[in-house]
Amino acid sequence: MVDFLRAGLDVTVYCVDVYSFLVNYVHPMEVVAHRCEYYRLLVSAVLQSLGVQLSQVKFVSESSLAYSKDFVVDMQKLCALMTQQDARSTCDEVATTKMLSPMLCCIHQSLSEEYLAMDIQQRLHLMNPMVAGLDGLKMSSSKPPDTKIEFLDDPDTVWRKVHNASCPPQQIIENGVMELLKHVLIPVSEMRLEQKRGQTGLNTDEAKSGSQRPFVTDSAPDDAVFSVSRQRGMDPLHFASYMELERAYISGVVEPEPLKEAVASAFNGLIAPIRRIYQESKEWQEVDRAAYPEE
Amino acid sequence: MVDFLRAGLDVTVYCVDVYSFLVNYVHPMEVVAHRCEYYRLLVSAVLQSLGVQLSQVKFVSESSLAYSKDFVVDMQKLCALMTQQDARSTCDEVATTKMLSPMLCCIHQSLSEEYLAMDIQQRLHLMNPMVAGLDGLKMSSSKPPDTKIEFLDDPDTVWRKVHNASCPPQQIIENGVMELLKHVLIPVSEMRLEQKRGQTGLNTDEAKSGSQRPFVTDSAPDDAVFSVSRQRGMDPLHFASYMELERAYISGVVEPEPLKEAVASAFNGLIAPIRRIYQESKEWQEVDRAAYPEE
Numbered sequence: 001m002v003d004f005l006r007a008g009l010d011v012t013v014y015c016v017d018v019y020s021f022l023v024n025y026v027h028p029m030e031v032v033a034h035r036c037e038y039y040r041l042l043v044s045a046v047l048q049s050l051g052v053q054l055s056q057v058k059f060v061s062e063s064s065l066a067y068s069k070d071f072v073v074d075m076q077k078l079c080a081l082m083t084q085q086d087a088r089s090t091c092d093e094v095a096t097t098k099m100l101s102p103m104l105c106c107i108h109q110s111l112s113e114e115y116l117a118m119d120i121q122q123r124l125h126l127m128n129p130m131v132a133g134l135d136g137l138k139m140s141s142s143k144p145p146d147t148k149i150e151f152l153d154d155p156d157t158v159w160r161k162v163h164n165a166s167c168p169p170q171q172i173i174e175n176g177v178m179e180l181l182k183h184v185l186i187p188v189s190e191m192r193l194e195q196k197r198g199q200t201g202l203n204t205d206e207a208k209s210g211s212q213r214p215f216v217t218d219s220a221p222d223d224a225v226f227s228v229s230r231q232r233g234m235d236p237l238h239f240a241s242y243m244e245l246e247r248a249y250i251s252g253v254v255e256p257e258p259l260k261e262a263v264a265s266a267f268n269g270l271i272a273p274i275r276r277i278y279q280e281s282k283e284w285q286e287v288d289r290a291a292y293p294e295e
Numbered sequence: 296m297v298d299f300l301r302a303g304l305d306v307t308v309y310c311v312d313v314y315s316f317l318v319n320y321v322h323p324m325e326v327v328a329h330r331c332e333y334y335r336l337l338v339s340a341v342l343q344s345l346g347v348q349l350s351q352v353k354f355v356s357e358s359s360l361a362y363s364k365d366f367v368v369d370m371q372k373l374c375a376l377m378t379q380q381d382a383r384s385t386c387d388e389v390a391t392t393k394m395l396s397p398m399l400c401c402i403h404q405s406l407s408e409e410y411l412a413m414d415i416q417q418r419l420h421l422m423n424p425m426v427a428g429l430d431g432l433k434m435s436s437s438k439p440p441d442t443k444i445e446f447l448d449d450p451d452t453v454w455r456k457v458h459n460a461s462c463p464p465q466q467i468i469e470n471g472v473m474e475l476l477k478h479v480l481i482p483v484s485e486m487r488l489e490q491k492r493g494q495t496g497l498n499t500d501e502a503k504s505g506s507q508r509p510f511v512t513d514s515a516p517d518d519a520v521f522s523v524s525r526q527r528g529m530d531p532l533h534f535a536s537y538m539e540l541e542r543a544y545i546s547g548v549v550e551p552e553p554l555k556e557a558v559a560s561a562f563n564g565l566i567a568p569i570r571r572i573y574q575e576s577k578e579w580q581e582v583d584r585a586a587y588p589e590e
């Protein structure tokens with residue numbers, strides 16, 4: 001999303017509350033509405049933590065579009081054009097279910113894109129900011145919570161999760177820690193380095209945000225995007241790209257334990273502003289309680 | 296419907312335009328809207344022809360209710376509570392189809408009753424004002440047009456349909472003409488006799504309508520509801536109830552041909568005011584063309 005903003009696109013964060021109700025059909029619609037609001041606050045905080053001005057991003061909920069007469073009429077027209085088999089096949093991709101409501105989901109998705117006048121759709125897995133889980137395997141919402149770092153995890157939880165993550169020495173296959181570096185930490189660090197250099201892309205609002213420093217130690221060279229500290233008395237290692245770090249890891253120069261230390265520390269630095277926004281926002285805390293009442 | 300009005304009930308004529316679109320899904324929604332309007336004009340004319348003041352009856356279309364947010368939210372909630380199998384089973388009762396839209400029909404029907412705050416639902420088969428077809432067999436919309444009299448049929452068409460109708464001598468089984476007498480003509484005639492006597496039920500507005508005479512000849516006794524003319528020189532036969540007529544028919548005293556003459560004549564008298572309203576209404580004629588463009 002930040003890449004799109006920097007590329008000068010108009011970015012809309014679309015909360016599919018109606019779709020979510022229809023596809024999941026377990027939680028009452030009121031709880032789904034609270035979750036939509038929860039995500040709005042979370043995404044706002046994440047974007048702020050990445051240096052985005054909230055005025056640059058538009059937030060739209062599906063429920064603000066999907067109850068217009070035009071939308072409902074179009075929904076009925078598409079229901080009249082679609083076979084039950086096609087609706088079932090499409091909804092089987094997202095949910096194995098015997099219930100009726102998920103059969104309407106694909107229509108809601110298509111109409112949403114139409115009613116938003118959307119050009120590009122970018123799916124963001126908000127709760128899972130990495131492609132693979134910390135176990136190094138494919139991420140899935142049904143996996144145990146320890147396989148993913150959540151935006152509001154406290155520092156000790158982050159340390160524990162990273163410590164327990166899959167990180168086989170000299171191997172990058174099924175290595176959850178290296179995945180996190182490749183897909184989250186190094187890209188963010190690269191962006192911060194660019195901001196530090198005044199390279200703000202097409203999005204000039206970016207310059208207004210207090211840019212944060214890359215995940216490097218004080219002694220790092222100007223082009224470093226990641227540092228790994230070593231035993232006392234030894235200088236940290238600095239890397240200018242993910243590929244450099246990967247080569248060092250495969251060769252054995254970077255070992256799992258120091259890497260995990262650096263990753264947990266960087267990740268805590270990354271999410272600290274999000275936790276702070278949560279702690280300072282009575283509104284968000286109340287929405288959290290309403291959205292996840294059982295927890 | 297007239298019975299309900301005479302019993303003092305509030306009567307609402309509900310045009311299920313949205314349901315009709317979803318269940319049939321072949322005609323564009325715009326054509327369905329024209330048909331809804333066509334039926335409103337037809338039902339209005341039929342009621343007027345039966346002596347009802349239109350101010351007594353409320354006309355509501357489903358589309359005036361079904362696009363409120365409350366309705367759509369309730370629709371989604373019911374979709375989330377209903378299994379695909381239940382939706383399919385219910386829609387199989389009304390339509391054998393592979394399309395998605397009919398699966399929503401049972402929910403639209405239930406919600407309509409709820410949103411109308413309806414106490415009693417009375418189904419009226421508007422185009423088929425008799426229980427059996429003129430062939431004496433169960434009525435169905437897929438049967439040939441000659442098996443039913445339509446409200447706008449011209450006199451010659453009515454004569455031809457009644458003449459060709461099933462009417463086995465001395466038999467009331469599979470006898471379309473006797474069915475028409477039992478379920479349409481005699482009940483209307485009985486009502487007209489009551490109106491003539493000033494028995495207007497609870498509905499006092501009824502008295503304002505110019506009451507029409509029962510289907511009897513001038514010489515009929517005061518309690519007659521149906522007359523059958525015979526050969527030249529013979530007096531007509533008069534009946535005070537359907538049961539009296541039925542007994543006379545079974546005994547052979549009333550023969551098929553004179554009965555058909557009397558039935559066609561009575562039916563033409565019944566629908567003449569409806570035809571007249573149609574011929575005088577440019578609006579209705581235009582709606583007819585828009586609603587049934589292929590005819």
